[in-house]
Amino acid sequence: MPPLAFEDLVERYLRHLAIERGRAINTITAYRRDLRVYLDFVQARGIHGLDEVTPADVSAFSQSLRERADAPLSASSTARMLSSVRGLHRFCLEEGLTQTDAAADTKPPKQPSRLPKAITxxxxxxxxxxxxxxxxxxxxxxxxxxxxxxxxxxxxxxxxxxxxxxxxxxxxxxxxxxxxxxxxxxxxxxxxxxxxxxxxxxxxxxxxxxxxxxxxxxxxxxxxxxxxxxxxxxxxxxxxxxxxxxxxxxxxxxxxxxxxxxxxxxxxxxxxxxxxxxxxxxxxxxxxxxxxxxxxxxxxxxxxxxxxx
Missing domain, CATH: 1.10.443.10 (Intergrase catalytic core)
Incomplete structure (x- = not known):
């Protein structure tokens, strides 16, 4: 059986989140948006299969989020997007859809402690x-x-x-x-x-x-x-x-x-x-x-x- 295309793996992961994990529609929409950015990045590097992704590619993606000329992401937004990426790689490895997890050692950026705002x-x-x-x-x-x-x-x-x-x-x-x-x-x-x-x-x-x-x-x-x-x-x-x-x-x-x-x-x-x-x-x-x-x-x-x- 030939390996699933990148887009198919993403959709399978999102169905898992919706059906088996009970994630809300808004959460699924956010994950889909984040993973679309990730797919565009790795495909621009000539990568068209999840098994071809290396830890260096994931690190480069993380760095690109913080150094984008148009709108660099904050630490919290970068962490959220990397959470989507790590979840995809982990799911595909656990389901036997890929042989490696290139994002396993990727750490999200440290975020400053943000206290909730309250009024009197x-x-x-x-x-x-x-x-x-x-x-x-x-x-x-x-x-x-x-x-x-x-x-x-x-x-x-x-x-x-x-x-x-x-x-x-x-x-x-x-x-x-x-x-x-x-x-x-x-x-x-x-x-x-x-x-x-x-x-x-x-x-x-x-x-x-x-x-x-x-x-x-x-x-x-x-x-x-x-x-x-x-x-x-x-x-x-x-x-x-x-x-x-x-x-x-x-x-x-x-x-x-x-x-x-x-x-x-x-x-x-x-x-x-x-x-x-x-x-x-x-x-x-x-x-x-x-x-x-x-x-x-x-x-x-x-x-x-x-x-x-």
Whole structure:
């Protein structure tokens, strides 16, 4: 049996990621894009089969990413792309599709420790209050913002919510939301009273008006034409309300998620609990937030203790 073409190996690897590893569509799309760049690079070097690739070729590819004249990649982007390349080579070796793994010894560049950005409780409240109107768009925006801060949901998780994913408890006790994270993993996160109240107001006075403007959809958050709210429009909602609140710092879709985690830890929550609420696969990811709170404690200690300095 002749060896599979380079492109066929890539597609086989991507199917493995999608079907057997349960990777999300966005992840598959990113891997395909990264591996297209890799294929173009090695084919330009006269290589047309994965078994022909040498460790020197992979190293040259890594170096080319950081030295591109048009747009050199950052350390984090280079590491992500090399992860795609290493995964392809490892998969093909394990499946017996190639004889060697040319990327086995390739190390990603060291990345600086990037701490999550969080805003204060008062700043969060100012953004929430910017959507305090009683019109349908304000009702929706307030419900969306309250849910993001109350649950730490990713914006992609919020816009894929259906109405039935909001779980009612007894007399408001036990209210929760069912979130579907990376790889389709499900988790149930409690809803606070403020978020539940905002969602109820939106469901009663806002969503029916928006829903009547479009085709029937089970989506929780709807756009002005009645379709499910997109990630891009949810981002614009957050940005617009932050500007309306007079925020002088950039507020991204992840800001409320970061603030959710940081404020929980500052309030004494266990890091393992926060890990479950955020849907992190590894506690090491969640522990980044403990560095933020440790910095806050250190600043408070330095300014308050009489013999700190």
């Amino acid at each position: 409780v008062e700043q969060v409240e100012s953004i929430l209050n910017a959507a305090a109107g009683d019109d349908v768009v304000s009702l929706r925006d307030r419900a969306l913002l309250e849910l993001l801060y109350a649950t730490g949901a990713r914006v992609s998780e919020a816009v894929t919510l259906n109405v039935d994913d909001v779980i009612a408890g007894d007399d408001g006790d036990g209210d929760a939301v069912r979130l579907f994270g990376k790889g389709g993993k499900q988790r149930v996160v409690p809803l606070g009273s403020y978020a539940r109240s905002a969602i109820d107001a939106y469901l009663v006075r806002g969503r029916p008006v928006l829903s009547a403007r479009g085709r029937a959809t089970p989506g929780l958050f709807l756009g002005v034409r009645g379709a499910r709210l997109s990630r891009q429009n949810a981002w614009l909602v957050i940005r617009a309300r932050a500007e309306q609140a007079g925020m002088t710092v950039d507020v991204s879709p992840h800001t409320l998620r970061h603030s959710f985690a940081t404020h929980l830890l500052e309030g004494g929550a266990d890091v393992r609990v926060v890990q479950e609420l955020l849907g992190h696969a590894s506690v090491s990811t969640t522990q980044l937030y403990t560095l933020v709170t440790a910095d806050t404690l250190r600043d408070m200690y330095t300014s308050a203790h009489p013999r700190a300095r």
